[in-house]
Amino acid sequence: MSKKIVIIGGVAGGATAATRLRHLYEEDKSVLFEKGEYISFANCGLPIMLVVSLRNAKIYCFKQLMV
Numbered sequence: 181m182s183k184k185i186v187i188i189g190g191v192a193g194g195a196t197a198a199t200r201l202r203h204l205y206e207e208d209k210s211v212l213f214e215k216g217e218y219i220s221f222a223n224c225g226l227p228i229m230l231v232v233s234l235r236n237a238k239i240y241c242f243k244q245l246m247v
Contacts, residue, residue, distance in 0.1 A: 182207045190214025 185201055187194045190212050198212050212219070 195220035
């Protein structure tokens with residue numbers, strides 16, 4: 181018997197949950213509600229953005245910060 185799933189919030193968590201639920205429970209119906217103008221953003225792009233941002237960053241280990 182298929183279920184109806186309601187997801188409130190269409191940014192990262194909501195969109196990720198909707199995608200995961202669709203893969204796990206293909207027979208169920210899911211509806212995503214978002215009050216804002218846009219739904220989600222590219223979660224897969226975050227690691228790339230972080231790598232580009234960190235290329236010029238100074239990296240310290242914990243012991244160096246404690247001095």
